Amino acid sequence: xxxxxxxxxxxxxxxxxxxxxxxxxxxxxxxxxxxxxxxxxxxxxxxxxxxxxxxxxxxxxxxxxxxxxxxxxxxxxxxxxxxxxxxxxxxxxxxxxxxxxxxxxxxxxxxxxxxxxxxxxxxxxxxxxxxxxxxxxxxxxxxxxxxxxxxxxxxxxxxxxxxxxxxxxxxxxxxxxxxxxxxxxxxxxxxxxxxxxxxxxxxxxxxxxxxxxxxxxxxxxxxxxxxxxxxxxxxxxxxxxxxxxxxxxxxxxxxxxxxxxxxxxxxxxxxxxxxxxx
Amino acid sequence: xxxxxxxxxxxxxxxxxxxxxxxxxxxxxxxxxxxxxxxxxxxxxxxxxxxxxxxxxxxxxxxxxxxxxxxxxxxxxxxxxxxxxxxxxxxxxxxxxxxxxxxxxxxxxxxxxxxxxxxxxxxxxxxxxxxxxxxxxxxxxxxxxxxxxxxxxxxxxxxxxxxxxxxxxxxxxxxxxxxxxxxxxxxxxxxxxxxxxxxxxxxxxxxxxxxxxxxxxxxxxxxxxxxxxxxxxxxxxxxxxxxxxxxxxxxxxxxxxxxxxxxxxxxxxxxxxxxxxxxxxxxxxxxxxxxxxxxxxxxxxxxxxxxxxxxxxxxxxxxxxxxxxxxxxxxxxxxxxxxxxxxxxxxxxxxxxxxxxxxxxxxxxxxxxxxxxxxxxxxxxxxxxxxxxxxxxxxxxxxx
Numbered sequence: 001x002x003x004x005x006x007x008x009x010x011x012x013x014x015x016x017x018x019x020x021x022x023x024x025x026x027x028x029x030x031x032x033x034x035x036x037x038x039x040x041x042x043x044x045x046x047x048x049x050x051x052x053x054x055x056x057x058x059x060x061x062x063x064x065x066x067x068x069x070x071x072x073x074x075x076x077x078x079x080x081x082x083x084x085x086x087x088x089x090x091x092x093x094x095x096x097x098x099x100x101x102x103x104x105x106x107x108x109x110x111x112x113x114x115x116x117x118x119x120x121x122x123x124x125x126x127x128x129x130x131x132x133x134x135x136x137x138x139x140x141x142x143x144x145x146x147x148x149x150x151x152x153x154x155x156x157x158x159x160x161x162x163x164x165x166x167x168x169x170x171x172x173x174x175x176x177x178x179x180x181x182x183x184x185x186x187x188x189x190x191x192x193x194x195x196x197x198x199x200x201x202x203x204x205x206x207x208x209x210x211x212x213x214x215x216x217x218x219x220x221x222x223x224x225x226x227x228x229x230x231x232x233x234x235x236x237x238x239x240x241x242x243x244x245x246x247x248x249x250x251x252x253x254x255x256x257x258x259x260x261x262x263x264x265x266x267x268x269x270x271x272x273x274x275x276x277x278x
Numbered sequence: 279x280x281x282x283x284x285x286x287x288x289x290x291x292x293x294x295x296x297x298x299x300x301x302x303x304x305x306x307x308x309x310x311x312x313x314x315x316x317x318x319x320x321x322x323x324x325x326x327x328x329x330x331x332x333x334x335x336x337x338x339x340x341x342x343x344x345x346x347x348x349x350x351x352x353x354x355x356x357x358x359x360x361x362x363x364x365x366x367x368x369x370x371x372x373x374x375x376x377x378x379x380x381x382x383x384x385x386x387x388x389x390x391x392x393x394x395x396x397x398x399x400x401x402x403x404x405x406x407x408x409x410x411x412x413x414x415x416x417x418x419x420x421x422x423x424x425x426x427x428x429x430x431x432x433x434x435x436x437x438x439x440x441x442x443x444x445x446x447x448x449x450x451x452x453x454x455x456x457x458x459x460x461x462x463x464x465x466x467x468x469x470x471x472x473x474x475x476x477x478x479x480x481x482x483x484x485x486x487x488x489x490x491x492x493x494x495x496x497x498x499x500x501x502x503x504x505x506x507x508x509x510x511x512x513x514x515x516x517x518x519x520x521x522x523x524x525x526x527x528x529x530x531x532x533x534x535x536x537x538x539x540x541x542x543x544x545x546x547x548x549x550x551x552x553x554x555x556x557x558x559x560x561x562x563x564x565x566x567x568x569x570x571x572x573x574x575x576x577x578x579x580x581x582x583x584x585x586x587x588x589x590x591x592x593x594x595x596x597x598x599x600x601x602x603x604x605x606x607x608x609x610x611x612x613x614x615x616x617x618x619x620x621x622x623x624x625x626x627x628x629x630x631x632x633x634x635x636x637x638x639x640x641x642x643x644x645x646x647x648x649x650x651x652x653x654x655x656x657x658x659x660x661x662x663x664x665x666x667x668x669x670x671x672x673x674x675x676x677x678x
Contacts, residue, residue, distance in 0.1 A: 183354055184393040188407040188458075189382035198409070202397045 016142055027146045034098060034152045041094035050086045054078060061263065065270035072266070076259035085234050085256040092223050092233030093260060095151060099158035099219040104212055107163045111170020111208070112196065121171060128164040136161045136222060140229050154226025162218035169211025173204030209272040216268060220261050234260075279366075280327035281461065281494050282334075282351070287324045287360035289346055289518075292317035295358045308517045320346040322518040323360070330461075331492040335509030337499055343518035344498045348464050351496065352385045353377055364462065382411045386460040390467035392447045394439035400450050401426065401435035407458035418457075425457040426450075428487065445476040452484075456491070465497045469504065481508050502541065506530070506550045514538055526550060547665050553632060554625035556664045557645045557654030560585045565594060565612055569605040572597055572612060583641045585652055586616050593652040596620050596641050622646045625653055629661060636661055 019027075045053060054077045062070035080089050114121040139160050143153030177200050185195045201208075223235030234256045241250030290298040298317045301310075308319045321343045328334045338344045349355040351362055353369055362369040364384060372380065386407060394403050401422050402409075408418035426432050429449040439447055448468060455463050469477045485508060488495065499505050505512050506526040513523045514537075522534035530550065533539040563572050563584045572584050582599045595616035605615045621635050621643040635643050635656075642655040 178393075180389055180391055180393040181395060184387070184389060184395070185406075186354055187352060187381060187385075187387040187464075188410055188454075189378040189380075190410045191378065194410050198406070199395060 016145055020145060023146070030156075031147050031152045034102070034155050035150070037101075038091075038094050038098045038151050038155060041097055042091045045090035045093060046087055050077075050081045053090075054081065057263075061267060064267055069263075069266045069270065073263050076263060080256045080259055083252050083256065085237065085253060088232065088234045088237055088253075089256045089260060092220075092235055092257070095155060095158070095223060095226065095231060095233055095235075096216060096219050096260075096264070099155050099162060099222075100212065100216045102155070102159050103163040103166050103215045103219070106159070107166030107211070107215070108170050108208065111167045111211075112174060112201075114167065114171040115174035115200075116192075124167065124171075128167060131160055132164045136225055137228075140225065144229050149230035151226075151231040153229050154222070154231030157226060157229075158219040158222040161222055162215045165214035165218065166208070166211040169214070170204065170208045173207030173211075174200045176207065177203045206272045209268060213265060213268040213272075216264050217261060220257065220264070223257065280363075281330040281365060282328040282496070283361070283363040284327070284351070285325050285361040285363070287321060287347070287350055287362060288358050289320040289343075289350055289355060290317050290358045291320055299359055319518050320355075321350060321357075324513075324515075324518075324520050326513055326520065326523055328494055328496065330494050332510045333488060333495045333497055333508055335497045335499060335505040335512045336515060337502065337505040337509075337512055338515030339500055342515040344500075344515050345466055346518075347515070348466050348496060348498050351462075351464060352381055352387060354387075382407065382458060384460055385462045385464060386455040386458060387464040387466065388448070388451045388455045388468040390470055392439070392444075392451045392471070394447055394450055394454075396439060398439075399435065400431065400437050400439060400442070403439060403450055404453045404457050406454060411458065422453070422457050425453045428456070429453045429483070443476075444472050445480060448472060448480060449483075452487075456487075456493075461494060463493050463495045465495060467498050467500065470499065470501065477504070484508060502545060503549060506545065514541065527555065548630040548633075549628055551629050551664050552625060553623050553627040553629070553645050553656060554653070556629065556632075556660045557625070557656055558660055560644065560652055560655040562587045562591075562652065563597070563612070564588070565616070567612060569597075569602045569610070569612055569615065572602045573599065573606060576602070585644060585655070586612065587652050591651045593622070593644055593646050593650060594618065596644075598641070617641075620644060623656065624648070629664065632656060632661060 048056075054074065057077055058070050058074040061073040080086055110124070114124050136157060139157040140153065143156045147153040147156060174196075181199060181203070182195065185199045190198065223231070223233060224238050225235075227233065227235035227239040234253045237253035238250055238257070241247070241253060288299065288302065290296075292298075292315075295317055297315060298311050298319060301315070302319065302322060308322065311317055311319055324347060326334070336344045336347060346355055350357045351364075351369070353362075353372075357370050360370070364380065367380075369377070369380060395406065398406070401419065404422040404426055405418045408421060413421075423432065423435060426435055429452055431446060431449050431453065434442060434446065439450060442450065448471075451468070455465075469480045472480060481504060484495075497505075497508060506529075509526055511523060511525055512529055514521045514529065516537055522529060522538050524532070524534075529538060530542050530545060530547070533542055561575065561579055561581055561584055563575060563586055565586055565588065576582060576584060576599050584597050584602075586594045586597060588594060595618040597612060597616055601615040601617070602612075605611070620641055621639045623632065623635065623643050623645055625645050625647060632643070636658050642657045644655050645653045647653055
């Protein structure tokens with residue numbers, strides 16, 4: 001038994017080299033786009049003094065959810081500010097929102113396409129499994145290779161890791177639209193596009209939003225990992241605390257992540273419920 | 279010309295379904311094909327023609343292929359073979375764009391479980407067919423509102439479908455089907471999910487609407503009473519094939535085979551047969567005749583009443599033998615003694631509703647049409663005879 005090792009690693013690196021050699025302008029464009037989105041969002045969140053932003057977030061939470069969420073938002077964000085992590089938390093929020101936006105923009109159309117074609121679904125599902133189970137660190141390497149250090153490879157790695165739920169649940173939500181409703185839409189002569197926009201998407205919205213919620217949570221879980229390749233934010237604070245074994249600092253910065261996660265989670269969940277009621 | 283003509287329409291489910299076509303031609307049964315080829319014959323070479331304005335009922339037990347058949351008519355299910363000609367155009371051959379136009383303008387559909395869009399208001403549901411056609415908002419709103427009023431739901435336009443009762447929801451379904459003013463309305467077990475009393479109301483309402491709209495309706499049901507009540511003609515299906523096509527009476531009085539006979543033997547005839555089936559010829563006399571003539575006619579025919587009509591056979595009243603005898607001795611005319619109050623019924627009155635009238639009346643009730651003309655009379659014996667399964671007497675029709 002002396003089979004030669006299959007050189008998967010070599011192949012991957014060859015592909016990486018090829019992409020680096022020929023995909024330069026594309027990656028450059030992507031890098032600029034993502035980089036300026038994250039920076040723009042971070043600058044916006046940090047433009048007003050923290051207290052003003054906290055009031056805005058609280059009002060937003062009150063408009064979408066109930067007063068309990070609003071109260072939690074108020075107290076949680078005040079704590080973050082008090083601990084001194086406000087600016088970094090806003091940077092993290094910008095990173096997470098950018099990853100979430102990209103995931104929705106790419107994931108929803110992919111999910112729709114998968115819902116329409118059993119073949120595409122069969123092809124896509126194992127790829128999604130792969131994306132979610134491959135250790136997330138592995139995405140950092142090619143991301144750094146293509147986009148160098150900084151926030152952009154962090155966003156890219158987050159998107160790869162976090163996009164599967166949006167695709168999956170969009171696919172599921174559209175496939176779960178009751179058959180007789182689809183039949184009715186067909187019987188009245190809807191085009192496939194009309195059927196999608198007037199029937200399937202509106203009915204699938206709660207399911208799709210559940211996917212978006214999971215995507216946001218997964219990209220939050222990537223912020224510490226992303227900080228290893230130079231993404232700024234509270235993730236970087238946690239990472240630094242870990243490397244310097246400062247338990248107290250690590251805990252404080254981790255708490256900021258948790259508060260952000262709870263607010264985002266409750267708000268996206270309530271977005272769905274509010275829509276359902278109306 | 280028939281509005282819908284269906285020729286040898288066939289649907290076979292399974293892999294490579296065309297294989298089954300030759301086997302069906304050779305007379306293989308559905309079971310044998312299923313066993314030897316794993317193909318399921320849904321609809322087996324069905325042919326019929328439907329005239330404009332007709333309510334054509336397709337009836338059969340579950341699994342008989344009726345729901346598949348109705349979906350072949352608008353190609354929600356693709357036929358395996360055969361033709362569906364609607365206004366002379368073969369639906370089976372249409373390309374996607376042309377098919378959509380037919381679905382938007384010519385055929386619409388009402389579903390068993392209503393299939394209302396839960397995220398849209400009642401009005402927006404009714405609007406749907408017009409909306410996908412690209413009708414401007416104001417115009418389609420107005421049309422949808424008018425159609426809602428037609429089915430008696432003008433007041434709930436802003437509600438959500440799930441806020442309405444089952445009967446109301448199906449009215450919305452019906453309004454949605456009617457809003458784009460189609461020539462053909464396909465109704466797939468449209469009333470089957472409703473409870474019996476509501477179902478009967480909806481049947482009445484459909485008939486009422488149909489009297490003014492004159493749509494061509496293809497109505498699917500598994501309920502024989504429903505089929506007999508609303509169908510102008512009925513196609514009875516079994517194992518994907520049509521076993522018999524005929525008017526409700528033809529099916530009842532002349533079943534094509536044992537299957538149909540078993541199907542219809544439990545029917546409550548009193549809820550199917552109408553006054554026009556059991557009426558007999560009325561003996562009549564003109565108003566200007568004298569009482570002696572009337573008496574003479576009664577004596578000759580062995581009867582005790584004569585119905586008085588004018589030249590257009592308008593019913594004026596009835597004279598009894600006693601009154602005529604009295605008048606004859608007193609020298610009065612028929613006009614003096616004619617009894618103008620007498621029970622009358624319309625020809626489509628069900629026998630079930632005639633019992634009390636026939637039992638309580640002194641003279642046999644007269645059957646008159648909507649213009650007041652005398653068509654015949656109802657005698658007790660004929661009603662009982664019809665209910666006991668004897669072929670209804672038909673002299674009344676001959677006399678017309």
